[in-house]
Amino acid sequence: MKFMEDKEAMFRRLASExxxxxxxxxxxxxxxxxxxxKxxxxxxxxxxxxELMISKLGLQDFFDVVILGSDCERAKPFPDPYLKALEVLNVSKDHTFICEDSKSGIKAGVAAGMPVVGLTTRNPETVLIEANPTLLVKDYEDPKLWEALEELDKRRGSGITKQFRRFNLI
Incomplete structure (x- = not known):
């Protein structure tokens, strides 16, 4: 347990820098x-x-809620954290999309029934594609992402999930 605490403390120190x-x-x-x-x-x-990562990125006022895997009976790759987020925000999965950079996170979003934008910032495309993301992008500037978002703007009201499915990789 001490090792894990030390590891997390080191992560926070490095991340803050x-x-x-x-x-x-x-x-x-x-x-x-x-x-x-939402x-x-x-x-x-x-x-x-x-909390450190959200603060360091200047997103503390951006998120309506933070759901931790430890808040749920089962963490990612199970869908429980995403389903809890839907419940807390009181939103439909039909009007939601997820951005994820890990295989377990993509699996969780897919299992929750939502379109998932996979980011190849931490893991290779070959690893993430196995989790079946709806769209796989290099970063948030990737033209494929913005093409999908522009399409959403054109078809507002018809459901985000339905529109993102048009861009499915598989």
Missing amino acids: NLPPIKGLHRLTKWIEDRGL RAAVTNAPKQNA
């Missing part, structure tokens, strides 16, 4: 805010790590 945002993050958050969409951070990270 150098945690650059994924390219295009603030463009995406502005797009989301401009449309008044949002949740869903993570398996320990609470202190999640």
Whole structure:
């Protein structure tokens, strides 16, 4: 247990010194805010790590709720954290999409029945594609993501999930 505590403390120290945002993050958050969409951070990270990362990226006022894997009976790759986020936000999965950078996170979102944008920022495309993301992008500036979001804007009201399915990779 001491080893794990030390490891997490080291992570927080390193993250507080150098945690650059994924390219295009603030463009995406502005797009989301401009449309008044509800949002949740869903993570398996320990609470202190999640709070640090959210704060360091300047997102403490962006998320309506933070759901930790430890808040649920089962963490990712199970869908429970995403289903809890839907419940807390009181939103339908038909009007939701997820951004994930891990195989377990993509699996959780897919199992919850929502479209998942997979980010190849931490894991290779070959690993993430196995989890069946709806769309796989390099970062939040990727033209494929913005093509999908522009299409959503054109078809507002018809359901995000339905529109994202058009871009499915598999």
